[in-house]
Amino acid sequence: EVQLVESGGGLIQPGGSLRLSCAASGFTVSGKDLSWVRQAPGKGLEWVSIIYSGGDTFFPDSVKGRFSISRDNSKNTLYLQMNSLRAEDTAVYYCARVVTGLTYYFDYWGQGTLVTVSS
Amino acid sequence: QSALTQPASVSGSPGQSITISCTGTNSDVGGYNYVSWYQQHPGKAPKVMIYDVSKRPSGVSNRFSGSKSGNTASLTISGLQAEDEGDYYCTSYTSTNTPLFGGGTKLTVL
Numbered sequence: 001e002v003q004l005v006e007s008g009g010g011l012i013q014p015g016g017s018l019r020l021s022c023a024a025s026g027f028t029v030s031g032k033d034l035s036w037v038r039q040a041p042g043k044g045l046e047w048v049s050i051i052y053s054g055g056d057t058f059f060p061d062s063v064k065g066r067f068s069i070s071r072d073n074s075k076n077t078l079y080l081q082m083n084s085l086r087a088e089d090t091a092v093y094y095c096a097r098v099v100t101g102l103t104y105y106f107d108y109w110g111q112g113t114l115v116t117v118s119s
Numbered sequence: 120q121s122a123l124t125q126p127a128s129v130s131g132s133p134g135q136s137i138t139i140s141c142t143g144t145n146s147d148v149g150g151y152n153y154v155s156w157y158q159q160h161p162g163k164a165p166k167v168m169i170y171d172v173s174k175r176p177s178g179v180s181n182r183f184s185g186s187k188s189g190n191t192a193s194l195t196i197s198g199l200q201a202e203d204e205g206d207y208y209c210t211s212y213t214s215t216n217t218p219l220f221g222g223g224t225k226l227t228v229l
Contacts, residue, residue, distance in 0.1 A: 035218070037165075044122070044223035045157075045165065045208050058217045060120070094164055104212035105155035105170035112164060 002026035002108045004095050009113030016085050016117075022078040022095030022110055030073040033098040035106065036080045038091035038115075046091075049080060050098065063089075085117045123148065123209055123221035130227040136197040139224045141209030142190055147219050149190035153212035156185060156194045160205045168207075169194060196226075204228040 008020040020036070035050040049069040051057045057069050068081045078095050092112040099107045124142040131137040141148065141156075148154055154172045157165035167176055169185035172192060182197045192211070196203055209221040 037220075044206075045159075045220045047218050047220060050217060056216075058215070060217075098218075099170075103171050104151070104153035104218070105167055105210070106157070106165070106218075107167060107176070109164035109166075 002097070004097065004108055004110035006093065006095055006110040006113040009093065009115045011116045011118065012085055013119050014086060014117055017081070017083045018085065018115060020080040020082070020093055020113060020115070022080075024076050024078065027097070028073070029071045029076050029078055033100050034071065034078045035096050035098050036069065036093055037096055037106070038093045039112075040088070040091040043091075048093075051078070052100070082115070085115075087117050089115065090117045091115060120213065120215070120219055123211060123219055125207075125209060125221040125224045127222075128225045128227065130229055131199045132229045133199055133201065135199050136195060137199060137226065139194045139207055139209075139226070141192040141194070141211075141221045143192075143211055143219070144190055146214040147211040148187065148192050150214060151212045152187070154185065154187060154192040155210045156183075157208045157210065158205055159208065165208065199228055201228050
C-alpha cells in the first residue's frame with residue numbers, strides 16, 4: 001500500500017528555516033516524480049516544488065531561490081528545505097506522488113503538515 | 120504563472136447534475152490532454168477524481184466525468200449526492216514542465 005507521511009511542520013519566525021520530510025512506503029522515491037503542494041488557511045492548492053525521477057527540479061516564482069527539494073533514497077524520504085520564510089508561506093504542506101509519462105496527475109497525497117510563520 | 124480559472128462556487132440539489140469549468144491557455148489546458156480534477160473535504164488531503172481530461176481512477180464513481188474544449192476543461196457530477204459536497208480543483212500540465220492548479224470551486228449540495 002502506498003503511503004506518504006509528512007513531518008517537520010511547526011511555528012517558525014519570519015526569516016527562519018525549516019525542513020519538511022515526507023516518508024514514503026509502498027514504492028521507492030528514487031524512481032518516481034514527487035512534489036510538494038501547499039494550502040494556505042482557507043485558500044486553494046498551490047504547487048511549490050517538484051523533483052522528477054531524473055533529478056530535475058522546478059519551483060514557482062513565489063518560492064524560487066528560497067526553497068529546495070531533495071530526496072534520500074536510502075531513507076525513502078522526500079524533503080523540502082524552506083529558507084527565508086515569510087508570513088505568506090503559512091500553510092499546510094502536502095507531499096504528493098506525480099504520475100507522468102503520457103499522463104500527468106497526482107495519484108497519492110500525504111495528510112499534510114502545518115507550517116506557521118509568525119513572530 | 121496565474122492559476123487556472125474556476126468558478127468560486129456552484130450548487131445543486133440531490134439528484135441533479137452540475138458542471139465546474141476550468142479555463143487556461145494554449146500553454147496548459149489547451150495544449151495538453153493532461154487535465155486532472157481533485158476533490159477535497161475539509162481537513163482532508165485532495166483525492167484524484169479525473170485524470171487525462173476524462174479518465175476515472177479505479178474506485179471513483181462513474182457519476183464523475185470530464186471533458187475539454189479548447190482552453191476550457193469541465194468536470195460534471197451527475198446524480199448529485201450529499202457526500203459530493205466539498206472543494207474541487209483542476210490541474211493541468213504546462214509548457215514549462217510543471218503543474219498548474221485552478222483556484223478551486225466550492226460545491227454545495229442543497
